[in-house]
Amino acid sequence: MSSESALTKFNTPGTVKLEGERGSYTVSIPLPDRWLVKGATLRLAYTNSTALLKKRSRIMVHVNGSPVAQAALLPESPEGIMTVQLPARLLKTGYNNLSFLVSQNFSDSGCVPASLPEVWTSLNLFESSLELSYELRDVPLSLNSISSFLFDSRMYTENQVHLIVENLSTENTKLASLAASGVALRFDYRPVHFSLGRDLQQGVDNIIIGSSAFLQSVLDRVKVPMPSGNMGILHLPSYRENDLKEKQTFYDAQHGLLYLTGQNPEKILQAAEAFSLLSLPLQSKASADIEAVAVPEITRYSGKQRVAPGKKYRFRELGFPTTSFQGFNPGNRGFSFSMPTSLLLMENRSLALSFNLSYASNMREDSSLKILLNGRFVSSIPVGDVMGGRYQGYKIDLPLFYVKPGLNTLEFHAVLTPLHTGDCEMLQTDHLALTVFDNSIMSVPDVPHWAELPNLEFLMDDGFPVARYPDFRETVLLLTDKTNETATAAVNLIALLSQKNGVPPFRLTISDTVPADADKELLVVGARESLPEKIINASQLSPAIQFPVNGRLAGSKEENNWLDRQKERFLATLEPKQSFPPDRAGITTGYATSPRTVLLTEFESPFKAMRSIVLFTGNSGKDLVGGVNALWDHALRSKIKGDRVLIDFGQTEPTLVWDKTGAPYYSGNISSMNWLANLVNSYPKAFFAIMLAVLLLTAFILLLFLKRWRHKRFSNDTKPTENDSNAD
């Protein structure tokens, strides 16, 4: 088997510029246990400066520290491509450092000033690639191989898993969703495509979920004896017709067959939950009897990298160990955290960082620790005391409007400069050091849950609103038809959302009819024809919805209104406008998807205010499967915005268009009268008008009361005049 991947697939930028006398850049190449690498070919594209001295400028490739190739950087031929056969023996399971080093000179003296702009080489990682040829190793028949071998986040190629259920009942779909989520979570952030069927599928890993009788029936078809336990692993049996006729059982040892079974539905659910949840690293047996499963308490803030409002986190809890930055250009280190998208990121609240750090002596006064939030500089800490120093609780407040809903990355970049930096002087940089301790603290302010919806970006960030609770306890998955394709699409969608929020859908409810309990979020999956009328009418498929046409009135320019400009002035940031200004053309028409396209929309539930419906629909179940497979692509997902997304997967590369046309509504818990907050924010003009009228009426009623009082008090008196001498 072989795979060729652009180097950008390994979490690298498109281009990397190496400057100065020496420079290097390292790409981390993951290799899973499952792959037995036979060979690897690197194709490295680069551009070097024409000012370099040919005989003293080199580019080298190292694998895990061993040099494997080098080439001269030619000034007369600045655009180079280096093709290197990487020795398979140097590539190990795990993460491999593929390093590109340059030594760059432009004069015979060997003296290159550090800041000379002509001395550079640019690595074009977009155009560079790594081709691996490998074989799949045999699957070890032990339960601990499920997470360390079968479903491994280091497998960066297309991953596919086949789920086998007895039928498409809601119970089985729930079990399939649990199992799929368990797999997706093990793959961490890698895409994995699930298919659903009643029979084994060759060439991919399979998971059978169902009763013992169903497991027996599936295995009987391939002449495999019934295994023990209610969770286990086998090699994938072959079911080629010829093999079966010869009554011989063949196994595909390179793929696994997992089974999650039990004597009764509870036991099957137990097995599925155990599978979705547990890694079983110490379980070397091929099967196990699951006696009981204790699912941990799931809160709104459980899950992948999610932080909770009003809490303090040590950096180590956020995945940042005590880290030393050493040398001249020690690079960025940091951590990611997910700010629940349902939170109201209030302008007057701050994310408070309290740093514990120490830094070395003999650094120049312009040394500092830069703090970057989502790649943007936000603050810095001076570390320029020549005697060195230590900070205990150095506080930095980052206004919450710097933080984006969903995943954020906080990075630290130590800019350390030695005291002596003269040209062609011996430059000692080994003493440059700064350590950020893992007991530094990030305090998340206490802010309420309140989000303006619809917003599919939130859905793609952390599953909100359908994964408001990460175990989907407030969500009903509504399957509007009972085809295999619809169920497959739904299972993929749930697995995808689970992978985003980090928790399997333990408490997801699946239904094939509109649920009686309307106070739930609805995830609706089904072909266009099968959708309930009430849902269609509430959605952006309703013919009453106005469609903005992608074009402006001729000659008109987009303008921010006065309020936007003031907000931009005062907040320094302005979210891109997602609504269509009135000078855009619009049409009102019905809406229908074409083949090989799917529509993902979000809108307020017609059954309960402040609840959402996320609708995933297409012309047919086949389109739904194609659409959900396209959604597994991170690059495509990252483009999703607005409240309506049309995904076209009929082309070589799937594409999407989005817009925002639905009426806004709100979700959350901001006051004792959330319904009112939703109403007034959704219909502000009506609110303004009503309130003004009520206030005027209040004044009038007060006047009537005062007149009554006046009449009572002065009935026997000469009537005093109302003192209006103060009025204009």
Add this chain to the structure above:
Amino acid sequence: MNSNKIPLPLLLLFAILCASVFWMGGTAYLSPEKQMIFAWLIVGFLIVGQRLFSFNASLLRLILMVLTLFLGVRYCVFRFTQTLSYTSFIEFFFVVLLFVTELYALTIQLLGMFVMANPIDRPLQPIDLDDPNLPTVDVLIPTYNETEQMVAITAGAATLMNYPKEKLNIYILDDGGTVQKRTDPDPQKAAAAKQRHETLKVLAEFLEVEYRTREKNISAKAGNINQALYGDDDDQPRPNGELVLILDCDHVPTRDLLENTVSHFQKDEKLFLVQTPHFFINPDPIERNLGTFKNIPGENEVFFGAVHLGLDFWNTSYFCGSAAVLKRRYLDEAGGVLGETITEDAETALFLHGKGYNSVYVNRPMVCGLSPETFDDFIVQRNRWAQGMIQIMLLKNPLTMKGLSVVQKICYCNLTIYWFFGLARCMFFIAPFLYIFFGLQIYQASLFQCLAYPIPYVAASMILTNYVFGSVRHPFFSELYEMAQSLYNIPAFFSVLLRPRAPKFKVTPKDKSLTADFLSPIAYPFYFLLVLSVAMYPVALVRLLMNPLAWNGVVICLVWGSFNFLLLMLCLGIVWERKQLRKKHRIPLEEAVTVKQKSAGGEEQIHAHTADISEEGIGLVLPPSVVLQPGERIAIDAEDSTGKKYTLAAEVLRTSQRENEMYVGCQFIYDDELTFLYLTSYIYGDSQRWADFLQKRRANKVSLGQGLVEVLSLGLKGTYHHFKGLSKLAVPGLKKQYMTGGVWNRLRSVFQARP
């Protein structure tokens, strides 16, 4: 619309519905953008509404109040739900302190709205002076250390009041000539007291009024009055009239005081009090030092020109110590003027309101009094009021007092807790410093949120205040008066809080003559604040440079601090006491008179008008062609608003030519004792004159923008005069020519000398 035709239950139902929607709308969360639009829409409506609803002033006032209150509620909810978060103990302490201060301010505003919901101006109801059933009236003039001349004028003016003489008894109650005073161990003091005693006795005899004094000075003014009413330490008959008019010694009554007040007692059997406003002839120190007396309404006009009208509507007009007529029978029920607190007047009124009796306020200035002359005297007076009202709150607690109606409880509650303003004002002053100097984020709101919540609310409050009080209080003057008092108010506040019965009555010194400019001895705290305010700007700049992320907070605090700085500049102007050479205050007055000048051909009559008037003399404006020499005697024919004619003999002191007119300063000629009464009648007898004076000042209502310019200008001028004066004190040889004008003149001469 006749409100009585609408069934009360229906009205209540609507009220409950409106209140519910008001509350829901006030507490509903709005995104900052929408809130900003909404809040400024309301502010816009407040401006436009003043024209739209100008046809009904009562309705308009209520509309402005309701809209402002709505913004206030929204702001308060925002502060409570979105800005109070714990960060550190010290920070949170101030966060809560500031929030409590704001809640106090909102409460005061709400209570103020209630009081001012429907101020009423009663028409004058003169009595029939020939009515044989008119009640007998005792006029009590308590005096302590005021000059004999002042007593003479007040008592003399009292004898001139339009009321049947047989039903009017006037008593000078002299606490400065008591036995205790006359036997003072200090012979000088004893001699002075004896002399005063004898002089006032002679005066009383001349005026045919009663003179009373007592053994000991106990319980200050209340004790003096009660001794006169109920004492038994001498054999003199006690006042036993049906009504009692109490006049402070410096409160000279006009002739119609009883005429316009007694009728109310005839109409309402349960009436215990008719209060009238206190009109002051002289500027208070703030008015004098800032030079605002002529054109800007005085400090007490808010109370007597607006608040008391509101209190009257709610039957809570209360006794202000003077210029008030009380029913003796009800006063007896209280045991006389109560003296548990040092605001005996309000305490007595509270007691009698609690008994179910009524009060009335007649909005006609019918006494002419004196304000304190110096800033420290002013502070002494205000601290007494503050301590007294807080005593009432602590010792009498109107909220729990039996007999008071709910509305009276609310009104008295407003009157008492208002005096906490010193604490609030200080908190508002130091709040921006806490952030600028110490980095304490005690106001956790972004600039955008400030523009959406507090600023429109403050703007609305200012619009409302300017509408309700604009004619009696120019914009930002309330803040100025409070700021000027607050620093000195706090020690007095805490002392009464800790020992509610400890405060003693301190007589406010009046009628002082200030011979030179000087720095008020209590001015020093303002220098400390000045240093902080000036230092605020560079520190803020440094904070901004060090932490650009903090610009939001820095801008908010700078704007806030700059407003405080403006008030501080005004305070600096106030504590630089300007000289007051004139012994008697001249009242600006423009009335037609005829000047009779003796000439060779007989007597020439010249039509002129007055410029000002005092007990000592009169300023006249004549045509420029008239020739008058200093020392020349003239006669002035004048007429007051009642048609009473006067011929006044005067001597020309000085003349000065002005644009198209000549100003002549004259001194009255006192031929005999009766001239004194004649002049008193002319100068102090006509209440219309005081009403016109107030009306003229109140006509100068300004907009908020004009008000800001006005205080800015006054602040700059005041600060300039302050430091100019200080520099003169510091460098005695520094002459005027070295100050700005002189410097410019010197420079100009240099420029002019160039070829």
